[in-house]
Amino acid sequence: MNENQELIAAFVEESIEGLDAFDQDLVELEKKPDDHEVINKIFRVVHSMKGTGSFFEFEKLVTLSHTAENLLDDIRGDKLQATAEIITILLETSDVLRKILHNIDKTQAEGEIRIQELLEKIHLCRTTQLESEQNQTQGVEENPEPSHHRMQIVTESSIRVDIDRLDRLMNLVGELVLCRNQVLQYSKSLYDTQFAIVSQRLSHVTTDLQEIVMQTRMQPIERIWGRYPRVIRTLANSCNKKVRLIMTGEDTEIDKTLLEIINDPLTHILRNSIDHGIEDPEYRLRSGKPEEGTIYLSAYQEGGQIIVEIRDDGKGINASYVKQQAVKKGIITEAQSQSLSDRDAINLIFVPGFSTVDTVTDMSGRGVGMDVVKEYIEHAGGVVELTSEVGVGTCIQIKLPLTLAIMPGIVLGTCKSKYVVHQASLVELICLEDDEIPDKIEFIRNVAVYRLRGAVIPLICLDEVLNEGRTLFDVIDQNSTINIVVLQAARRQFGLVVECIHDTQEVVVKPLNRFLQKMQIFAGATILGDGGISLILDVGGIARRANVEAIRKEALEVIGVQAQEELQDKSVQFVVFEGQDGGQMGLPLLDIYRLEKISLNDIQKIGLHHVMQYQNKILLLIDVRQVVEERRKQLRNTDLALSEIYKNAHHLYVAVYEDGHEKFGLILSPNVDIMQIEVENTSKPTRAGVLYSTIMGNKITEVLNVSEIIAMSYRKRMNVSESIGVPAEL
Amino acid sequence: MKVVHMNDEMIQYCTFYLDKSFFGVEAHKVQEVARIQNLTTIPLMPDYVKGLINLRGEVVMSIDMSKKLHACAEEKNDYVNLVLRDQNANSISLMVDHVGDVIELSSHGIEDVPENIDPSTRKVVKGMYKLSQKFMLVLDVDRIMNQIME
Numbered sequence: 110m111n112e113n114q115e116l117i118a119a120f121v122e123e124s125i126e127g128l129d130a131f132d133q134d135l136v137e138l139e140k141k142p143d144d145h146e147v148i149n150k151i152f153r154v155v156h157s158m159k160g161t162g163s164f165f166e167f168e169k170l171v172t173l174s175h176t177a178e179n180l181l182d183d184i185r186g187d188k189l190q191a192t193a194e195i196i197t198i199l200l201e202t203s204d205v206l207r208k209i210l211h212n213i214d215k216t217q218a219e220g221e222i223r224i225q226e227l228l229e230k231i232h233l234c235r236t237t238q239l240e241s242e243q244n245q246t247q248g249v250e251e252n253p254e255p256s257h258h259r260m261q262i263v264t265e266s267s268i269r270v271d272i273d274r275l276d277r278l279m280n281l282v283g284e285l286v287l288c289r290n291q292v293l294q295y296s297k298s299l300y301d302t303q304f305a306i307v308s309q310r311l312s313h314v315t316t317d318l319q320e321i322v323m324q325t326r327m328q329p330i331e332r333i334w335g336r337y338p339r340v341i342r343t344l345a346n347s348c349n350k351k352v353r354l355i356m357t358g359e360d361t362e363i364d365k366t367l368l369e370i371i372n373d374p375l376t377h378i379l380r381n382s383i384d385h386g387i388e389d390p391e392y393r394l395r396s397g398k399p400e401e402g403t404i405y406l407s408a409y410q411e412g413g414q415i416i417v418e419i420r421d422d423g424k425g426i427n428a429s430y431v432k433q434q435a436v437k438k439g440i441i442t443e444a445q446s447q448s449l450s451d452r453d454a455i456n457l458i459f460v461p462g463f464s465t466v467d468t469v470t471d472m473s474g475r476g477v478g479m480d481v482v483k484e485y486i487e488h489a490g491g492v493v494e495l496t497s498e499v500g501v502g503t504c505i506q507i508k509l510p511l512t513l514a515i516m517p518g519i520v521l522g523t524c525k526s527k528y529v530v531h532q533a534s535l536v537e538l539i540c541l542e543d544d545e546i547p548d549k550i551e552f553i554r555n556v557a558v559y560r561l562r563g564a565v566i567p568l569i570c571l572d573e574v575l576n577e578g579r580t581l582f583d584v585i586d587q588n589s590t591i592n593i594v595v596l597q598a599a600r601r602q603f604g605l606v607v608e609c610i611h612d613t614q615e616v617v618v619k620p621l622n623r624f625l626q627k628m629q630i631f632a633g634a635t636i637l638g639d640g641g642i643s644l645i646l647d648v649g650g651i652a653r654r655a656n657v658e659a660i661r662k663e664a665l666e667v668i669g670v671q672a673q674e675e676l677q678d679k680s681v682q683f684v685v686f687e688g689q690d691g692g693q694m695g696l697p698l699l700d701i702y703r704l705e706k707i708s709l710n711d712i713q714k715i716g717l718h719h720v721m722q723y724q725n726k727i728l729l730l731i732d733v734r735q736v737v738e739e740r741r742k743q744l745r746n747t748d749l750a751l752s753e754i755y756k757n758a759h760h761l762y763v764a765v766y767e768d769g770h771e772k773f774g775l776i777l778s779p780n781v782d783i784m785q786i787e788v789e790n791t792s793k794p795t796r797a798g799v800l801y802s803t804i805m806g807n808k809i810t811e812v813l814n815v816s817e818i819i820a821m822s823y824r825k826r827m828n829v830s831e832s833i834g835v836p837a838e839l
Numbered sequence: 840m841k842v843v844h845m846n847d848e849m850i851q852y853c854t855f856y857l858d859k860s861f862f863g864v865e866a867h868k869v870q871e872v873a874r875i876q877n878l879t880t881i882p883l884m885p886d887y888v889k890g891l892i893n894l895r896g897e898v899v900m901s902i903d904m905s906k907k908l909h910a911c912a913e914e915k916n917d918y919v920n921l922v923l924r925d926q927n928a929n930s931i932s933l934m935v936d937h938v939g940d941v942i943e944l945s946s947h948g949i950e951d952v953p954e955n956i957d958p959s960t961r962k963v964v965k966g967m968y969k970l971s972q973k974f975m976l977v978l979d980v981d982r983i984m985n986q987i988m989e
Contacts, residue, residue, distance in 0.1 A: 284896055526879070575882035619898040622931065624987065630883060634891055634898040642879035642891045642898055 127154040136338040142191040290638035327362035351401040361408040374482040386423030420504040426497040428454040520611035534648040536595040567660035570606040598649040686778040689734035693810040702767040737798040854939035864978040870924035901932040
């Protein structure tokens with residue numbers, strides 16, 4: 110490419126990015142027509158396009174963006190209101206600009222695009238509204254410089270890199286990690302201090318390198334989600350339905366290639382949802398639902414995978430209707446449809462050639478079906494799951510692997526092989542001696558459970574689940590110490606009995622063949638430090654395969670009344686600590702992820718927040734004492750350093766909680782106690798943040814409401830930041 | 840690499856022997872021929888899925904083709920790994936007896952597979968050539984890549 114072509118290519122790329130933000134901001138503007146910040150953002154996009162476009166002499170582009178700029182300037186100057194009609198025209202402008210840019214990209218010229226009609230429409234828009242304003246204003250200039258326009262200087266702090274280069278970089282780093290693991294392995298057996306020191310250094314540098322390189326490829330899923338509000342708006346309008354989109358976790362980062370792969374499937378699912386899922390407004394009102402349908406789009410990371418969920422509150426998928434259609438299209442026979450469960454029936458929509466709607470609408474149903482969606486996602490190494498309830502809604506869950514992920518793992522061994530589990534799934538490791546077994550492990554018919562501090566968790570044996578020749582009983586018989594790995598999948602815990610627990614390693618995840626991935630028992634493979642291949646276990650899949658939930662149910666049934674009472678009895682463990690005014694506060698131990706004793710020096714203040722490093726991430730801390738209102742209602746100075754508040758303390762206890770995929774910590778106090786009590790008499794809470802009060806250890810104790818405290822802490826930060834003019838977000 | 844076969848084009852085939860049959864596979868779909876590698880068994884798999892091998896950092900699934908085609912085949916001690924790769928860069932390794940020459944054949948010459956070939960072999964083969972001294976079965980790589988587990 111010659112230099113000019115390169116410049117043009119860069120211009121096109123930047124402009125498309127600008128238009129993406131343009132579209133998103135327009136939808137925002139429709140909801141908040143007076144938001145000047147948004148108006149300015151939108152204005153800047155066409156302004157810069159006009160400027161750079163004129164440098165290249167792209168006349169149509171310049172004229173169109175100039176006209177749009179004038180319209181936006183009128184809005185900015187409060188001469189025009191951003192009505193739905195104007196928004197639609199501006200979106201149309203965006204589309205035409207894209208077409209022109211597309212031509213420029215392919216042929217270096219603007220091509221035969223007609224813009225005259227659009228120009229006239231925009232002009233009409235401006236004049237009709239302006240005419241009614243004529244009475245109040247005198248001559249209006251083109252592009253007057255409004256006095257409230259803030260100048261913003263945008264600095265370049267990024268650089269474009271060819272994605273192939275990043276791919277190669279990633280591969281090399283992956284190889285480096287494997288090599289590093291081998292070096293560390295040798296180092297252990299060599300007993301050479303100098304070598305050990307050097308290999309440690311190599312290890313640290315490699316870890317840092319790997320983290321940064323991985324991040325270069327990661328982009329927030331917002332990159333593709335940003336377009337969706339507009340898509341939803343257009344579709345809803347054309348179907349005469351009212352739909353809103355709620356997105357959470359849009360900052361979840363995902364590898365760039367995966368982003369490109371899931372964009373189409375997600376768009377298609379959204380279209381389906383609006384077209385077939387959400388009912389029209391009158392129907393909804395009659396069914397007692399709000400007139401406006403809602404689509405919830407969420408994304409998060411869990412145990413080495415990205416989970417994306419699309420949920421709507423529409424009419425759901427009717428299993429019998431699906432069966433009918435399937436029989437009609439010859440996909441299944443009448444007999445088969447009789448024996449099909451509802452859950453399996455709705456999954457028939459994934460079969461090629463299926464379309465539940467008889468009339469193919471323009472949006473969905475033509476050509477691209479759910480079968481293609483499924484294929485796309487499986488091609489990327491992911492899985493799709495569909496659940497639905499008639500009248501309530503439909504939920505589609507997509508799980509994608511973090512392909513070339515480097516994950517912190519723990520190596521477990523059966524009697525035959527080594528397997529790796531993601532550390533995020535690990536709750537704790539237990540080593541039981543022979544004599545403890547009768548107390549802790551209970552055998553019920555054919556299954557076993559483990560008593561974990563008052564909870565009963567199902568116990569399974571890895572050798573048995575993987576058919577490697579031994580059963581749980583064999584392992585327990587043949588060993589004098591039993592290794593139990595307590596794992597967590599979908600918020601439920603279970604214990605995995607293994608022959609041995611090796612070490613922790615940072616491993617490079619190699620994707621497995623598609624078929625293996627689909628079985629959902631193994632999440633990938635890796636090459637360990639000793640050179641051998643080891644499979645990475647899909648914790649959820651293992652749990653399902655071993656029927657952990659069935660074991661849990663059976664155990665709870667059989668353990669029966671006596672133990673049921675024991676389990677359900679109100680004897681609960683609490684972490685008890687001193688509150689800010691000398692009163693005692695408590696938190697149920699069971700909800701706490703980890704109770705950590707932290708040195709005061711490790712807690713830092715950044716802006717308005719206390720934070721600390723935890724598990725290689727930054728953990729946001731909430732000081733309970735500062736959030737729960739003081740009875741005496743004194744104004745608290747939030748700038749006091751922790752060391753001043755907690756004088757004479759070197760350490761503080763922090764209760765770490767897990768909220769879905771994120772963690773945060775509550776700062777308790779320098780000393781804590783663990784008490785197991787039966788909560789009998791409780792009294793209503795006396796202040797916000799408290800769940801109830803009861804007596805513990807002869808003292809009145811307020812048991813705190815963690816979720817309320819989080820909400821209060823957030824509100825507090827927002828209030829303080831507003832009053833001192835600092836953004837609440839870090 | 841995308842190869843489009845026009846009607847009278849010459850196609851290059853990598854050939855190999857498996858049990859008593861002679862096979863050919865389109866050369867551009869062959870990634871490499873590798874010696875016996877350390878195998879890591881995968882639990883819970885049918886017996887023809889031998890395990891995983893490490894090819895220069897890439898983890899590839901190894902299939903015992905004899906077992907796949909003839910249910911009661913014996914364990915192979917001596918074999919070669921024929922590693923295939925499709926256009927999506929997915930790889931799979933087939934355990935074959937040994938590899939023959941690379942030959943060039945006209946796309947005209949491909950014929951339908953005769954009736955007397957057993958059903959499981961027919962599933963993985965998409966055609967046949969009558970050569971001067973033997974028949975060559977053309978392996979259907981896409982079928983194998985996509986449906987090996989069925």
